[in-house]
Each structure stands twice: as C-alpha cells, then as structure tokens.
Amino acid sequence: MNWLERKDKFDERLTIQDREILAYLDQHIADIQQMTSQELAQACFVSRSSISRLLKKLEIANFAALKFLLREEVAKLKPARSDFSALVSNYHRYIDQIFEKQDLSLYVQLLQETDILYLYGTGNVQKMEVESLRHLLTSVGKQVVVFFDRGEFDYLKPLFKPDDLLCLLSYKGESSEAIAMLKDSRSSILKTMVMTQTSNNSMAKLADYQLYVPTESIVTPTTRTYEVSTTFYFIIDQLFYDYCQATGVL
Incomplete structure (x- = not known):
C-alpha cells in the first residue's frame, strides 16, 4: 500500500x-x-x-x-521529459469534460445567493486566477473582496455574514495557510468553497463545497516541473458566463 x-x-x-x-x-x-x-x-x-x-x-x-x-x-514526482503534444491532447479531453459533462449549476446558484465573495489564491499563479475571477464578477456588479495572506483574513473574519462565500483556489489543496483559514472558518457563519485539481486533499475535506479542476504537469528540458493551469481559466469563464445567463446580465 x-x-x-x-x-x-x-x-x-x-x-x-x-x-x-x-x-x-x-x-x-x-x-x-x-x-x-x-x-x-x-x-x-x-x-x-x-x-x-x-x-x-x-x-x-x-x-x-x-x-x-x-x-x-x-x-x-520525477517523470521523464513531457511530450507537449500529449499534454495538448489531454487538454482537449479536459475541455470536453468542462463544457459538456461538468454541471456547474450548483456553483452558479451559490454565486447568485452570495452577498460578498471573498477570494484567496494559495500561490502566485492562483492569485492571477483569483484576480481574473474578481475582474469578471465585479464587471457585472458582484461584490468581491480579494485578500492575500492570513493577516488580511483575520482582519476580515469579523465581517463575515451567512450569505457570504469564502472561495480558495489551490492546485494540490495542501497549503498550510489555506488549511488554517478553512479551520478558522468553521467557527464563522459564512460558507466555504475550494477549487483544487483533485478531491483527495486536505482543503477539499474541510470546505462546504468543492469544485475539481483537472490540470497537467509538464517537465521542461531542464527537468523543472510546472503546472499548466489553463483549465482553471476555462472554469472561471464558464462560471462567469453561466452566472450572467442565470442573472439575465447577458
């Protein structure tokens, strides 16, 4: 085992x-x-x-x-050098899953019922994805607050209300800082949601709602590995489009 x-x-x-x-x-x-x-x-x-x-x-x-x-x-964790064509092929499959098979209606309804959306990304790339989601939703009047560390979370915590949603973005779902925030949120009244690449992670087990986003790791000629996270942007765009359709903005 x-x-x-x-x-x-x-x-x-x-x-x-x-x-x-x-x-x-x-x-x-x-x-x-x-x-x-x-x-x-x-x-x-x-x-x-x-x-x-x-x-x-x-x-x-x-x-x-x-x-x-x-x-x-x-x-x-030390795979051979990646075949980029194989990665692209996998992404075709992921996109099919997102646009044809994955039902986002629960999350769209959750966004509709949310008064203030609090967003946090566990790394630099996730922070860019959070900023993309903030930009899209604020453009149609949704109130969104982005915070960047545990100190800002502690400052915001007394402001949380039952109709608010805390959403955290992470790939592996094992960020110690995000895990601590989710544990602290158990004593709060707001709802919590995570977007991670798998369901088998500590953050997903602590959140009220989980949205799983498949990603691919690629190994460069120097054997360095990084995560190709394009699917997070696809999910964000689909959520925004469905939200606009549901609220009559589009």
Missing part, C-alpha cells in the same frame, strides 16, 4: 493535528529523508509521541518505513 492509499484508507482515524502533520509531510516530502523523527516533530510543533501515534494509525511500522514510503512518492 503506497502513501496516498494509506492516507485514504485510514482517513477517518485522523485528528486535526494528524492532518496538519500530513500536510507538512506532503509539502516537504523531499526533505524528510534528511530528518529525524525528533526534527519532524519540532518542525510540526508536536511531540515525538504524536508522530508515533500517527504512524500507528496509518499502520506504518516505524519512521524508517515512513521514509521509504515517501521516497517512493518522490521517485514518482
């Missing part, structure tokens, strides 16, 4: 603290090989016994076995 399979199989056993440790492991997966269990515990601000309990819940024998599982995952 690999790393992802274990997280899925034993998910119901995990506490909030366990999920925070897993989020750290996923974000620093290549660094764990050089760490001891004590160093991992310190990095996660937990005790070594907390790490041991998590391993037991995941049915991992010891810290060395954890390293082995994560080493396997790192190996998977």
Whole structure:
C-alpha cells in the first residue's frame, strides 16, 4: 500500500493535528529523508509521541518505513521529459469534460445567493486566477473582496455574514495557510468553497463545497516541473458566463 492509499484508507482515524502533520509531510516530502523523527516533530510543533501515534494509525511500522514510503512518492514526482503534444491532447479531453459533462449549476446558484465573495489564491499563479475571477464578477456588479495572506483574513473574519462565500483556489489543496483559514472558518457563519485539481486533499475535506479542476504537469528540458493551469481559466469563464445567463446580465 503506497502513501496516498494509506492516507485514504485510514482517513477517518485522523485528528486535526494528524492532518496538519500530513500536510507538512506532503509539502516537504523531499526533505524528510534528511530528518529525524525528533526534527519532524519540532518542525510540526508536536511531540515525538504524536508522530508515533500517527504512524500507528496509518499502520506504518516505524519512521524508517515512513521514509521509504515517501521516497517512493518522490521517485514518482520525477517523470521523464513531457511530450507537449500529449499534454495538448489531454487538454482537449479536459475541455470536453468542462463544457459538456461538468454541471456547474450548483456553483452558479451559490454565486447568485452570495452577498460578498471573498477570494484567496494559495500561490502566485492562483492569485492571477483569483484576480481574473474578481475582474469578471465585479464587471457585472458582484461584490468581491480579494485578500492575500492570513493577516488580511483575520482582519476580515469579523465581517463575515451567512450569505457570504469564502472561495480558495489551490492546485494540490495542501497549503498550510489555506488549511488554517478553512479551520478558522468553521467557527464563522459564512460558507466555504475550494477549487483544487483533485478531491483527495486536505482543503477539499474541510470546505462546504468543492469544485475539481483537472490540470497537467509538464517537465521542461531542464527537468523543472510546472503546472499548466489553463483549465482553471476555462472554469472561471464558464462560471462567469453561466452566472450572467442565470442573472439575465447577458
């Protein structure tokens, strides 16, 4: 059983603290090989016994076995150089899924019922996508507030109302800052939504609504990998168009 399979199989056993440790492991997966269990515990601000309990819940024998599982995952993250024509072919399939098969009516209705839409992107590219969504919706009179970090979120939190929606954009769905915001929002009265590339991530499990957006990773000649996120813009455009149709703007 690999790393992802274990997280899925034993998910119901995990506490909030366990999920925070897993989020750290996923974000620093290549660094764990050089760490001891004590160093991992310190990095996660937990005790070594907390790490041991998590391993037991995941049915991992010891810290060395954890390293082995994560080493396997790192190996998977080093694919051969990408064939761009294959990537384009996949995007044709994704676009078909978005425009022909994916029903966005729930999310359009959610936007219609939303008074103020709060938007956050977990990285630089996601922040550009958030800005695109803000620009489109404000052009038809929707009130949108974009914030950029945890400090701004804390400032805005007392203003949240039941008819507001907090929407966070992320690819992997494992941003520690976004996870913390979603946990804080559980004590608030507004609704929460995430847009991520898969359903198997920590952010999706914490949000009230989830919209999954397929993306592709491409490996350059220098073996650097980056995410081609064109499908996020397709989804944003489709949401905007459907929203305008539903509200009679177009």
